[in-house]
Amino acid sequence: MxxxxxxxxxxxLTDRLPGxxxxxxxxxxxxxxxxxxxxxxxxxxxxxxxxxxGRLFDILTDKSTLASALRxxxxxxxxxxxxxxxxxxxxxxxxxxxxxxxxxxxxVYATDITGSIWIxxxxxxxxxxxxxxxxxxxxxxxxxxQIIAGLAIWLIALGLAxxxxxxxxxxxxxxxVETFSSITIPYLSEIPFFGALFDAxxxxxxxxxxxxxxxxxxxxxxxxRWVIASGENPKALDTAGVSVRKVRYAAVxxxxxLSGIGGAAxxxxxxxxTGNGPTMVNGKGFIAIVAYLFGNYNPIGAMLSTLLxxxxxxxxxxxxxxxxxxxxxxxxxxxxxxxxxxxxxxVGKTRIPKAAGEHYESGEE
Numbered sequence: 001m002x003x004x005x006x007x008x009x010x011x012x013l014t015d016r017l018p019g020x021x022x023x024x025x026x027x028x029x030x031x032x033x034x035x036x037x038x039x040x041x042x043x044x045x046x047x048x049x050x051x052x053x054g055r056l057f058d059i060l061t062d063k064s065t066l067a068s069a070l071r072x073x074x075x076x077x078x079x080x081x082x083x084x085x086x087x088x089x090x091x092x093x094x095x096x097x098x099x100x101x102x103x104x105x106x107x108v109y110a111t112d113i114t115g116s117i118w119i120x121x122x123x124x125x126x127x128x129x130x131x132x133x134x135x136x137x138x139x140x141x142x143x144x145x146q147i148i149a150g151l152a153i154w155l156i157a158l159g160l161a162x163x164x165x166x167x168x169x170x171x172x173x174x175x176x177v178e179t180f181s182s183i184t185i186p187y188l189s190e191i192p193f194f195g196a197l198f199d200a201x202x203x204x205x206x207x208x209x210x211x212x213x214x215x216x217x218x219x220x221x222x223x224x225r226w227v228i229a230s231g232e233n234p235k236a237l238d239t240a241g242v243s244v245r246k247v248r249y250a251a252v253x254x255x256x257x258l259s260g261i262g263g264a265a266x267x268x269x270x271x272x273x274t275g276n277g278p279t280m281v282n283g284k285g286f287i288a289i290v291a292y293l294f295g296n297y298n299p300i301g302a303m304l305s306t307l308l309x310x311x312x313x314x315x316x317x318x319x320x321x322x323x324x325x326x327x328x329x330x331x332x333x334x335x336x337x338x339x340x341x342x343x344x345x346x347v348g349k350t351r352i353p354k355a356a357g358e359h360y361e362s363g364e365e
Contacts (some may be wrong), residue, residue, distance in 0.1 A: 078262025082255030095153030097285025103263025124264025132256025162275030172275035231353030
């Protein structure tokens with residue numbers, strides 16, 4: 001090859017490289033960067049097991065870290081799935097935080113008075129669904145601003161749940177109730193790290209089942225196609241003879257059901273509802289919104305995003321307990337939230353459904 005040909009080939013490759021990198025996208029670059037960081041930590045940690053990097057590698061590969069990540073993922077994942085259905089249908093539901101809160105309180109209260117944890121779970125779902133129905137009526141029937149209505153739902157739950165706890169239990173925190181017992185699969189549960197997948201609460205397995213069912217519903221059923229059409233082109237759906245209003249009602253109600261499961265699972269995993277400050281939910285509903293945006297409205301993508309945030313949360317809890325890093329603990333606690341900020345910056349080009357946030361009446365042009 002002549003020198004001129006080599007220059008042409010190099011120039012062609014250089015010209016194509018930015019386009020190829022752009023084709024990967026911000027999400028892909030973020031995933032690649034994350035994997036590279038993990039590889040670096042793994043290599044240096046294996047070579048220097050007594051170093052800070054080595055101790056960090058031990059934490060990342062510890063079975064208890066994965067177990068904590070799975071437990072912390074449950075409320076976020078369920079809320080994210082609910083948010084996907086609502087927003088895919090054209091209704092932006094930023095009140096997921098409120099749905100989690102009311103579901104968490106309802107689950108504990110019903111378990112306390114009935115003695116059945118599964119009845120408590122159902123009551124948490126019912127409470128969250130009722131609040132979601134209120135949101136649906138206000139936004140679909142009365143055409144209220146969806147963002148303002150979502151904030152109102154959050155604030156209602158933020159005030160109502162601790163108030164009910166104060167009235168019933170004499171304080172913002174409820175009494176302790178029964179918690180979920182782990183399902184342990186012999187032998188498989190003893191596998192290093194991945195053994196946590198076979199020694200987990202029933203709600204963890206329910207979470208994985210819900211992700212699969214949500215994906216199948218959205219992309220393999222008529223209802224899922226109606227939900228997508230309602231958010232992308234409601235006029236076309238209406239012309240096809242399907243009620244946009246009914247589809248949106250169903251999607252918002254489904255967001256209440258899923259968020260209710262997540263909220264009840266959160267409180268019943270700990271055996272108590274705590275209503276101090278932002279309550280025990282503590283922003284998980286808002287993180288769920290980031291998770292499904294980063295996952296591009298795909299249930300599986302949202303699940304993976306949730307595992308990232310929950311994993312970082314689990315790691316920071318262990319870092320504080322073991323005092324591995326020579327930095328103040330308040331800064332360690334910010335690790336998951338700094339990641340959320342980075343992810344928010346990366347999802348700026350996420351394409352939301354075309355009709356999201358827009359009201360529609362049958363017969364409108």
